[in-house]
Each structure stands twice: as structure tokens, then as C-alpha cells.
Amino acid sequence: MKKAIVFGAGISGKGAEKTLMKMGYEVYLIDDKIGIPSEDSMKILENEKIDIFIKSPGVPYTKLIEKALELNLEVIDDIELGYRYKIKNGILGKIIAITGTNGKTTVTSKIKELLEVAGFRAKVCGNIGYSFSQTIMENPDLDYYVLEASSYQLENIKEFKADIALIVNLAPDHLARYKNLDHYYDTKFNIGINQKEEEYFLVNTSCAEILKRIKNISGTKFYLGMNKTEKDEKVWVKNEKILYENEIVLEERLASLKGKHNLENMLFIVTVGKILNISTEVIREFLYSTGTLEHRMENFLKYGEVQFINDSKGTNIDSTKFAIEAFHQPILICGGYDKKLDLIDLEELIKNNVKEVYLIGDISDKLSEGLLKIGYSQDKIFNLKTLEKVMEKLKERIDKNQKEVILFSPATSSFDQFKNFEERGKIFKELVKSYFN
Numbered sequence: 559m560k561k562a563i564v565f566g567a568g569i570s571g572k573g574a575e576k577t578l579m580k581m582g583y584e585v586y587l588i589d590d591k592i593g594i595p596s597e598d599s600m601k602i603l604e605n606e607k608i609d610i611f612i613k614s615p616g617v618p619y620t621k622l623i624e625k626a627l628e629l630n631l632e633v634i635d636d637i638e639l640g641y642r643y644k645i646k647n648g649i650l651g652k653i654i655a656i657t658g659t660n661g662k663t664t665v666t667s668k669i670k671e672l673l674e675v676a677g678f679r680a681k682v683c684g685n686i687g688y689s690f691s692q693t694i695m696e697n698p699d700l701d702y703y704v705l706e707a708s709s710y711q712l713e714n715i716k717e718f719k720a721d722i723a724l725i726v727n728l729a730p731d732h733l734a735r736y737k738n739l740d741h742y743y744d745t746k747f748n749i750g751i752n753q754k755e756e757e758y759f760l761v762n763t764s765c766a767e768i769l770k771r772i773k774n775i776s777g778t779k780f781y782l783g784m785n786k787t788e789k790d791e792k793v794w795v796k797n798e799k800i801l802y803e804n805e806i807v808l809e810e811r812l813a814s815l816k817g818k819h820n821l822e823n824m825l826f827i828v829t830v831g832k833i834l835n836i837s838t839e840v841i842r843e844f845l846y847s848t849g850t851l852e853h854r855m856e857n858f859l860k861y862g863e864v865q866f867i868n869d870s871k872g873t874n875i876d877s878t879k880f881a882i883e884a885f886h887q888p889i890l891i892c893g894g895y896d897k898k899l900d901l902i903d904l905e906e907l908i909k910n911n912v913k914e915v916y917l918i919g920d921i922s923d924k925l926s927e928g929l930l931k932i933g934y935s936q937d938k939i940f941n942l943k944t945l946e947k948v949m950e951k952l953k954e955r956i957d958k959n960q961k962e963v964i965l966f967s968p969a970t971s972s973f974d975q976f977k978n979f980e981e982r983g984k985i986f987k988e989l990v991k992s993y994f995n
Contacts, residue, residue, distance in 0.1 A: 574691055722758045
């Protein structure tokens with residue numbers, strides 16, 4: 559019997575374990591909490607004939623992985639495994655693969671919903687909370703697998719390719735993981751690394767970092783952007799309308815997804831719909847009526863005249879910038895894991911656009927010091943470390959009869975205090991309801 563190691567028992571690791579067992583492998587699941595302890599895993603690697611090594615995306619490159627590579631073992635991830643399972647078993651459903659720094663979850667979710675409205679069988683998978691390999695293994699009859707891929711999940715691509723691949727945008731992020739920004743951006747382009755002419759790569763001409771890397775694209779390029787340029791975009795924005803080859807698809811003011819960032823997201827949703835021959839009427843009606851996602855600019859509670867917005871998915875500076883600029887002088891709650899990024903852009907954004915700021919997490923001291931250096935008033939800074947203390951302070955200070963927007967958009971990851979952004983958003987909403995409902 560062939561043998562495999564799966565390192566990390568998160569969603570993708572558990573999914574990979576199930577897929578490998580279906581493929582006839584004996585699987586060693588390495589995880590200090592629920593699997594074989596990592597201290598025992600080196601002995602397995604050295605004493606057993608291991609045929610394949612699956613690394614979960616959140617797992618760092620430890621000595622165990624270095625040893626696997628030294629032994630010339632193939633180290634891949636759940637996405638690569640799922641693709642190989644699909645090919646080996648003749649599964650015909652097509653793959654739409656989405657990555658990017660901001661907006662990828664919205665684009666992924668809404669493409670899947672649009673496909674269903676149009677009568678296709680589709681599921682989301684990958685970074686959105688479902689193992690890619692397990693989704694394919696358990697659902698071999700789907701028309702489309704709509705895959706959200708993080709840069710971590712794209713690091714060990716070998717054979718994987720998508721029928722439609724896209725990068726929503728690129729912005730600084732994850733420098734605690736990558737050598738520099740070029741390393742991070744180049745990793746994102748692995749999403750289209752094996753495409754041929756019969757597959758599409760959607761190119762956002764409004765993103766300079768994407769345009770710099772056009773030579774990395776091997777599939778057929780399909781240009782879209784916020785403006786018409788020399789690239790002759792097929793989908794673009796003109797007079798607050800989204801056009802496809804001079805046909806008006808929708809008016810921005812009537813779309814249910816609000817904000818400049820969602821306008822960019824809708825360009826991709828429209829483009830995928832058009833490539834798949836979904837009618838303009840179906841696309842338009844869908845984008846006029848679809849709901850917002852939880853933890854993404856989620857307008858979830860009103861306390862008198864005070865509106866609470868849950869944007870826990872704001873995990874980087876660009877994402878929080880979009881959120882702040884959607885309101886006039888909001889009260890901002892932000893902070894979390896230190897990604898080792900320069901915070902000056904966030905500090906300037908807060909200084910120019912935020913009424914008061916309540917800081918939490920690992921970067922709270924760093925952000926507080928930076929704000930003071932650029933002249934943001936000490937009276938507007940509340941460095942409280944935890945969400946519960948923020949709620950206590952807001953309860954003291956907020957007048958329910960005065961119009962305010964309280965925006966929770968952390969501008970960084972959650973790993974210092976929470977399991978993920980979903981848990982962070984859920985706890986934020988629970989705390990708000992307990993203090994203000």
C-alpha cells in the first residue's frame with residue numbers, strides 16, 4: 559500500500575487525508591493537537607517509504623518539510639492533490655480559480671451564486687473553507703468548481719491548471735511569510751502557471767503589479783479594468799456603468815454590492831458570466847439583488863442613530879482603506895497580528911479620515927506610536943488591546959442619539975487573538991449585541 563504524510567489537520571489537511579484514503583493510501587496525519595505529534599513525524603519520514611507529502615497551507619516550512627525535500631519527496635498541497643484526483647478519475651467539471659489580495663472571497667462566492675442562478679451545478683472550495691480535493695472527490699458531477707486560492711495554497715503548484723484563472727488585485731501583504739513583495743506577487747501568478755491557449759486568464763488592467771507580470775501568463779488573456787486603455791478591455795466602467803463590448807450590463811448605483819472595491823469585484827463576475835454565455839439579463843438581475851457577505855462591510859446592528867459595521871475580512875491595509883473611504887469620519891476599531899508591514903499608509907488614512915480609533919492586538923502599540931508621530935491627536939487614540947475593552951469604552955462614550963458609524967476593519971490578520979477572521983467577526987458581533995442591543 560502506498561503511504562502519504564499530511565502535515566497539518568486544518569480544513570485542507572483533513573480533506574487531503576480523506577482524498578488520499580479514497581485513493582488507497584495509508585495516511586499519517588501530523589498535527590500536535592489531533593494527529594501524530596510533530597516530534598514523532600521525523601521517525602516516520604526516515605523509516606517508512608513515503609510516496610507523497612501534503613503540506614497544509616498554514617504550516618510554515620519546518621525541519622520536517624526540509625527533510626522531506628532532502629529525501630526528494632514531492633511536497634504538494636490540497637489544491638494540487640485535488641487536481642490530480644480530478645484528472646485520474648476523468649472528472650469533467652471545469653475549474654474557475656480566483657486569487658488576489660482583496661475581494662477574492664466576494665468574487666468566489668458571487669460567481670458560484672451566479673452560476674447556480676443560471677442553472678449550473680457549482681460549489682465553492684479552497685481558501686473559502688472547503689477542501690478542494692474533498693469537494694472534487696465527493697462531488698464528481700458538478701459543472702464548476704469555484705476555487706478561492708490564497709498565496710499559501712499556490713506555493714506548491716506542479717500540474718494544477720484552471721479553465722478560468724484570475725487575480726482580482728495585488729497589494730502589500732504577508733511579508734512575515736515572503737522575502738519581499740515581488741516574491742508574494744509572483745506566487746499569486748502560480749494560479750495560471752500551466753494554462754494553455756484554450757484556457758482564460760482574466761487581466762485587471764487597473765492593477766499595475768498585474769500588468770508588470772503579463773509575461774507570466776500562458777493562457778488566453780481577457781482584459782478588464784476600471785477604464786478603457788490601450789489594452790482594449792472587453793469589460794470596463796464608463797459613466798458609472800459596467801459595459802461589456804459597448805453593451806451596458808448594469809448601473810453602479812443600482813447594484814446591491816456597494817463601494818469602489820465591489821465595482822472592481824463585479825467586473826470579474828460580469829466577465830466570467832459573459833465567457834460562460836450567461837445572458838446580460840441574468841447577470842444584471844443577479845447583481846442588482848444579491849446580498850453582501852458576512853464579515854465584509856456587514857451592516858448588522860443599529861443602536862439608536864449609531865450604526866455598527868463588521869468588516870472583519872479587512873485583513874490588510876488596502877481592504878481597510880476601501881472600508882474607511884465608504885463612510886464620512888467613522889469611528890474605527892482596528893489592529894491585530896503584526897505582518898511586519900510599513901503602517902504609514904494606514905496611519906495617514908486614519909489621520910485624514912477617522913474621527914477616533916480604538917486599537918487592539920499585537921500592532922496596537924506600534925500603530926499608536928505611529929499615529930502620534932504624524933500628529934493624530936492623543937485624545938482620539940484608545941489603545942485598549944482587546945475587543946471587550948473596546949466595547950466597555952464605547953459604551954461609556956457613545957451617545958445613541960448622535961449619528962455615528964462604528965467600523966470594525968482590522969487592517970491585518972487575526973492570528974494573534976483569534977483562529978481566523980470569521981471567529982473574530984463573530985465575537986465582535988456577539989460583543990456588540992451584548993453591550994448595545
